Amino acid sequence: MYDYMKALHKVLPGAELHKKPRRNWNRLTEKSRRVRPADQEILLQLADLENELREETSLTSFIAVFSLGMGIAGEMERYCFEDEEEKRVIERAKAEHPRQGQYAIQRKGLPPVAFS
Structure with a gap:
């Protein structure tokens, strides 16, 4: 592991950056x-x-950037793949059967969702 880290240190561009401060x-x-x-x-x-x-x-600086990031994250809409898939299924069912009355889609462990 030590040999790997030494080789990696030689390859990284930052290794050269520390030589001048060390001399100083x-x-x-x-x-x-x-x-x-x-x-x-x-x-x-x-x-x-x-x-x-x-x-x-x-x-x-860290606190300011973290607060900014949390504010941006708070404004973003939560994304859930399952909810998105459910919307697609409902839209597909509506498109396939436009003249039918009420449809109910059963979700796992939840009551059926009705749409017209």
């Missing part, structure tokens, strides 16, 4: 070791704050 990360890590401890603390606090803001923004 390594370069900045080396530079940060030369910074005074007090300044390192400030930099770490800034990085933590940035991560917190990204998390908040991501969560807010």
Whole structure:
């Protein structure tokens, strides 16, 4: 499984995208070791704050898109294959026997549906 994942990682286009940020990360890590401890603390606090803001923004965006999707889904009409098939059968029966009176179609476990 590990070999498969490594081969897949090499093939995916995203694998190349991470090389530049990794190089920058390594370069900045080396530079940060030369910074005074007090300044390192400030930099770490800034990085933590940035991560917190990204998390908040991501969560807010997810909630907004999810709410939008639920609203769209709520406006859509429910589709049921069985109901659609039942409508087709009724229309076919009406077309085949237009002069007949009342027809009743028995559905599984439900009372008959009458139409004229």
